[in-house]
Amino acid sequence: xxxxxxxxxxxxxxxxxxxxxxxxxxxxxxxxxxxTHGFDRSEISLLAEDTTARExxxxxRSVEIEDSDEAPRISYIENESLNxxxxxxxxxxxxxxxxAGAITVWTIFGSFAEAIFAGIVTGMVASLLGVGxxxxxxxxxxxxxxxxxxxxxxxxxxxxxTEENERVAMxxxxxxxxxxxxxxxxxxxxxxPY
Numbered sequence: 001x002x003x004x005x006x007x008x009x010x011x012x013x014x015x016x017x018x019x020x021x022x023x024x025x026x027x028x029x030x031x032x033x034x035x036t037h038g039f040d041r042s043e044i045s046l047l048a049e050d051t052t053a054r055e056x057x058x059x060x061r062s063v064e065i066e067d068s069d070e071a072p073r074i075s076y077i078e079n080e081s082l083n084x085x086x087x088x089x090x091x092x093x094x095x096x097x098x099x100a101g102a103i104t105v106w107t108i109f110g111s112f113a114e115a116i117f118a119g120i121v122t123g124m125v126a127s128l129l130g131v132g133x134x135x136x137x138x139x140x141x142x143x144x145x146x147x148x149x150x151x152x153x154x155x156x157x158x159x160x161x162t163e164e165n166e167r168v169a170m171x172x173x174x175x176x177x178x179x180x181x182x183x184x185x186x187x188x189x190x191x192x193p194y
Contacts, residue, residue: 015160015185017169018066019178020153024145026177027154031076033172034158041076043159048072049140050147062152067184073157086137090130097126153179 021027031044047053047062056072057065065071101122106115148154156178158169166183173181 013185013187015166015183017158017160017166017173017181017183019156019170019173019181020062020066021156021176021178022149022153023177024154027156028079030156030173030176030178033176034169035078037168037172039158039165039169041078044076045073045157045159046076047148047151047155048074049144053147053151060151062148062155063180066155066180067186069187071155082137086130086134089133090127093126093130094123098123 019030021030034044035041047065048056052072053065056070057068098119102115102119104122105118106112109115145154156173158165158173160166160169160183170181170183
């Protein structure tokens with residue numbers, strides 16, 4: 001075999017560090033630590049929502065599934081990205097509502113002042129719909145965390161490429177309240193977020 005060739009088996013298997021966390025604060029702190037130490041967010045994953053997890057692994061505790069290839073994963077999304085999405089949603093709904101309200105009043109009454117006022121009012125009402133959607137998203141995130149904690153903790157996986165990556169990931173997780181932190185070998189799956 002040529003020295004630079006990677007076999008199919010080597011491409012299918014990889015190592016990752018997994019840790020269990022008792023709070024969202026510890027989990028977020030560990031993720032921030034990983035990101036500041038060179039990990040890309042695409043190398044970080046979490047256990048999927050409870051309904052998906054129950055379909056794949058049943059009601060098993062977190063420690064029972066942390067090394068399982070069957071444990072469904074989701075990619076990590078930074079809080080900043082979520083906040084940008086929320087702000088964009090509110091802004092877009094305000095814009096659409098304001099334009100729709102102003103055009104409607106302008107075509108019916110032909111008054112510029114009334115159109116401006118209607119645009120502001122309908123924009124604000126549409127923005128409130130966006131706030132409602134954001135509250136639903138926040139509730140879903142909270143339910144996700146509570147379900148994971150009820151399983152025995154929040155699972156965090158960090159894909160590693162070298163032994164140095166493994167050491168850095170283990171240190172970051174342990175330093176930030178992770179327990180049962182260890183390296184394990186996993187096999188690439190079609191639904192793998194990596």
